[in-house]
Amino acid sequence: xxxxxxxxxxxxxxxxxxxxxxxxxxxxxxxxxxxxxxxxxxxxxxxxxxxxxxxxxxxxxxxxxxxxxxxxxxxxxxxxxxxxxxxxxxxxxxxxxxxxxxxxxxxxxxxxxxxxxxxxxxxxxxxxxxxxxxxxxxxxxxxxxxxxxxxxxxxxxxxxxxxxxxxxxxxxxxxxxxxxxxxxxxxxxxxxxxxxxxxxxxxxxxxxxxxxxxxxxxxxxxxxxxxx
Amino acid sequence: xxxxxxxxxxxxxxxxxxxxxxxxxxxxxxxxxxxxxxxxxxxxxxxxxxxxxxxxxxxxxxxxxxxxxxxxxxxxxxxxxxxxxxxxxxxxxxxxxxxxxxxxxxxxxxxxxxxxxxxxxxxxxxxxxxxxxxxxxxxxxxxxxxxxxxxxxxxxxxxxxxxxxxxxxxxxxxxxxxxxxxxxxxxxxxxxxxxxxxxxxxxxxxxxxxxxxxxxxxxxxxxxxxxxxxxxxxxxxxxxxxxxxxxxxxxxxxxxxxxxxxxxxxxxxxxxxxxxxxxxxxxxxxxxxxxxxxxxxxxxxxxxxxxxxxxxxxxxxxxxxxxxxxxxxxxxxxxxxxxxxxxxxxxxxxxxxxxxxxxxxxxxxxxxxxxxxxxxxxxxxxxxxxxxxxxxxxxxxxxxxxxxxxxxxxxxxxxxxxxxxxxxxxxxxxxxxxxxxxxxxxxxxxxxxxxxxxxxxxxxxxxxxxxxxxxxxxxxxxxxxxxxxxxxxxxxxxxxxxxxxxxxxxxxxxxxxxxxxxxxxxxxxxxxxxxxxxxxxxxxxxxxxxxxxxxxxxx
Numbered sequence: 001x002x003x004x005x006x007x008x009x010x011x012x013x014x015x016x017x018x019x020x021x022x023x024x025x026x027x028x029x030x031x032x033x034x035x036x037x038x039x040x041x042x043x044x045x046x047x048x049x050x051x052x053x054x055x056x057x058x059x060x061x062x063x064x065x066x067x068x069x070x071x072x073x074x075x076x077x078x079x080x081x082x083x084x085x086x087x088x089x090x091x092x093x094x095x096x097x098x099x100x101x102x103x104x105x106x107x108x109x110x111x112x113x114x115x116x117x118x119x120x121x122x123x124x125x126x127x128x129x130x131x132x133x134x135x136x137x138x139x140x141x142x143x144x145x146x147x148x149x150x151x152x153x154x155x156x157x158x159x160x161x162x163x164x165x166x167x168x169x170x171x172x173x174x175x176x177x178x179x180x181x182x183x184x185x186x187x188x189x190x191x192x193x194x195x196x197x198x199x200x201x202x203x204x205x206x207x208x209x210x211x212x213x214x215x216x217x218x219x220x221x222x223x224x225x226x227x228x
Numbered sequence: 229x230x231x232x233x234x235x236x237x238x239x240x241x242x243x244x245x246x247x248x249x250x251x252x253x254x255x256x257x258x259x260x261x262x263x264x265x266x267x268x269x270x271x272x273x274x275x276x277x278x279x280x281x282x283x284x285x286x287x288x289x290x291x292x293x294x295x296x297x298x299x300x301x302x303x304x305x306x307x308x309x310x311x312x313x314x315x316x317x318x319x320x321x322x323x324x325x326x327x328x329x330x331x332x333x334x335x336x337x338x339x340x341x342x343x344x345x346x347x348x349x350x351x352x353x354x355x356x357x358x359x360x361x362x363x364x365x366x367x368x369x370x371x372x373x374x375x376x377x378x379x380x381x382x383x384x385x386x387x388x389x390x391x392x393x394x395x396x397x398x399x400x401x402x403x404x405x406x407x408x409x410x411x412x413x414x415x416x417x418x419x420x421x422x423x424x425x426x427x428x429x430x431x432x433x434x435x436x437x438x439x440x441x442x443x444x445x446x447x448x449x450x451x452x453x454x455x456x457x458x459x460x461x462x463x464x465x466x467x468x469x470x471x472x473x474x475x476x477x478x479x480x481x482x483x484x485x486x487x488x489x490x491x492x493x494x495x496x497x498x499x500x501x502x503x504x505x506x507x508x509x510x511x512x513x514x515x516x517x518x519x520x521x522x523x524x525x526x527x528x529x530x531x532x533x534x535x536x537x538x539x540x541x542x543x544x545x546x547x548x549x550x551x552x553x554x555x556x557x558x559x560x561x562x563x564x565x566x567x568x569x570x571x572x573x574x575x576x577x578x579x580x581x582x583x584x585x586x587x588x589x590x591x592x593x594x595x596x597x598x599x600x601x602x603x604x605x606x607x608x609x610x611x612x613x614x615x616x617x618x619x620x621x622x623x624x625x626x627x628x629x630x631x632x633x634x635x636x637x638x639x640x641x642x643x644x645x646x647x648x649x650x651x652x653x654x655x656x657x658x659x660x661x662x663x664x665x666x667x668x669x670x671x672x673x674x675x676x677x678x679x680x681x682x683x684x685x686x687x688x689x690x691x692x693x694x695x696x697x698x699x700x701x702x703x704x705x706x707x708x709x710x711x712x713x714x715x716x717x718x719x720x721x722x723x724x725x726x727x728x729x730x731x732x733x734x735x736x737x738x739x740x741x742x743x744x745x746x747x748x749x750x751x752x753x754x755x756x757x758x759x760x761x762x763x764x765x766x767x768x769x770x771x772x773x774x775x776x777x778x779x780x781x782x783x
Contacts, residue, residue, distance in 0.1 A: 044364055175417065183419060206400075
């Protein structure tokens with residue numbers, strides 16, 4: 001990092017540290033000397049390991065973000081939430097129908113939603129969490145799957161929910177039911193799986209497997225290319 | 229937002245956009261594909277692997293005498309983290325049929341199939357389960373499913389992409405099981421993108437001769453990984469999970485077979501021993517070694533641990549002289565330096581252009597060729613754009629996607645990309661993205677056969693940690709496929725092996741022997757591997773850590 005970068009003060013577990021302006025919370029923690037073993041994962045906003053609560057200077061509000069995606073501000077107060085010990089019911093996806101009954105049995109707390117919208121406000125992915133909870137309450141599993149698609153399971157919604165709902169676990173069930181039962185089956189896929197099971201390409205593949213480099217090269221550079 | 233001097237260059241990109249749009253709509257090729265000779269020339273001159281200091285000879289172990297990637301040699305020529313005499317191997321802390329090391333999509337697939345084939349599974353991982361490169365993959369997963377496509381064409385693409393070095397038996401397994409892998413994932417509940425008629429949406433990727441890329445928006449890896457993770461979590465009676473406990477050595481038995489591992493708990497610093505009839509390494513790759521000081525797209529734990537412990541146990545490596553740099557890593561803004569900009573951007577029509585807005589390479593060459601062409605444009609041709617922080621990149625003209633396919637296309641198909649840049653005030657529907665190659669993937673790895681077996685009995689490998697299927701360059705969408713196809717295979721064959729295995733007395737003598745070899749070549753005692761986690765502590769902090777001892781990168 002260049003020497004002339006302006007510094008800002010952040011408070012980690014209450015203690016102040018000077019860190020370079022423009023740092024994310026993760027790089028600020030590391031700059032301050034913390035070697036992270038939890039509360040860190042992919043560092044690109046996909047795994048949900050680095051959910052973090054913070055409060056900005058002069059503000060009373062607790063805000064939340066992913067530590068790898070949130071830029072620090074001067075006076076920011078930080079506490080990481082690496083894990084939420086939320087309930088995860090066990091089920092056999094082959095024995096569940098994609099309707100409201102599944103959620104009544106496995107996630108009864110959904111129906112306690114008071115509509116406060118706290119989950120939506122805290123979501124670092126800007127997902128309409130409350131809307132997908134409401135969709136599940138209506139039995140609209142596909143809608144919940146669509147709305148929750150970008151969930152990375154950081155767990156912050158469940159952490160702040162006054163009704164003790166585990167939104168992100170209910171959401172993965174909604175998506176799995178949608179992917180398995182509600183999306184159309186691709187006839188091409190079914191057909192190709194069948195062809196391969198019947199050994200349609202086996203002989204040709206074996207020939208390719210045994211072919212010398214020159215033959216393979218020639219066939220590679222001669223193959224026609226269709227991009228559309 | 230982009231500073232004014234970068235805006236000037238963006239205006240030149242905007243100027244050439246309508247001509248390039250016409251070209252894209254015409255159906256003609258946007259830029260000629262390189263011939264075999266042109267490909268070799270750009271690789272020789274510009275690919276980081278071909279630079280003088282990129283490789284060196286490894287002096288010990290199964291690949292002794294072979295030239296491999298310098299930073300990989302450094303972690304192989306190192307002492308073990310453990311002292312074998314500390315361990316009471318007569319009383320292991322855990323016993324299981326199949327031990328799976330690594331909890332990304334390969335580890336999950338292996339765990340599921342091993343449990344379905346009658347094995348009790350212990351799944352151990354360094355971070356939380358699912359915190360992996362698998363989760364971060366955006367663009368897609370290949371499978372020859374369309375009527376105008378077939379596994380033979382997929383086979384040719386894989387071989388050509390890998391410079392014909394790929395192991396044919398592995399490629400055959402990969403392409404012929406691809407449609408079934410998609411089907412398996414669909415039945416587990418992965419929401420693949422569909423066309424309106426219900427068929428799978430498929431897009432081209434670099435080096436594919438047919439549109440073969442199946443996707444789940446641009447969260448493809450996440451959609452797959454979180455679905456099979458949920459399935460793993462639904463089988464607690466068959467699959468036990470240990471988080472934050474990386475394997476730091478393999479354990480062998482007195483017959484020389486692999487028979488478990490030593491785990492290191494990152495929080496309470498305990499070591500634990502696992503006795504297993506079969507062991508599967510699914511630990512992924514090496515991006516956090518920051519080879520040639522490149523930024524990386526990889527997750528925090530990608531430090532080649534599996535490679536190191538397998539090598540010490542006697543398994544040989546294949547194609548570890550080859551590193552994949554993803555052509556499009558983010559260069560600006562600085563907070564996302566090195567982050568992945570999915571190849572799906574180009575699959576949907578985004579074009580790479582230089583500071584004048586001119587095309588200089590076909591957008592979808594195989595990754596190593598494309599990356600080398602970008603580096604040439606930024607160095608020799610001097611047609612790159614420099615950021616205020618001193619990085620250089622070329623433009624990826626993302627607004628073209630919506631010009632081609634209509635407004636809303638990016639929000640619908642690339643929500644992760646849109647969000648990533650929006651967080652830092654760049655709107656990729658309106659402005660292009662500045663990109664440069666970033667360290668992305670370990671092309672080679674521990675050599676396996678099509679049963680995922682290594683040279684050492686009892687040791688299986690699947691996913692990025694393995695070597696052979698991708699030759700010296702992997703194509704987009706074949707990694708996600710690799711994880712599923714070979715993850716499942718490893719699970720099946722490890723479970724079968726476990727049924728017959730008669731594990732002898734446990735030993736760590738191979739560690740003692742290996743450490744002696746390391747000492748013989750005069751390596752500094754402080755040099756320890758596997759790395760486990762990278763060390764990003766600044767030197768100013770270290771200067772004040774008067775009583776702290778580092779074992780390698782860990783305190």
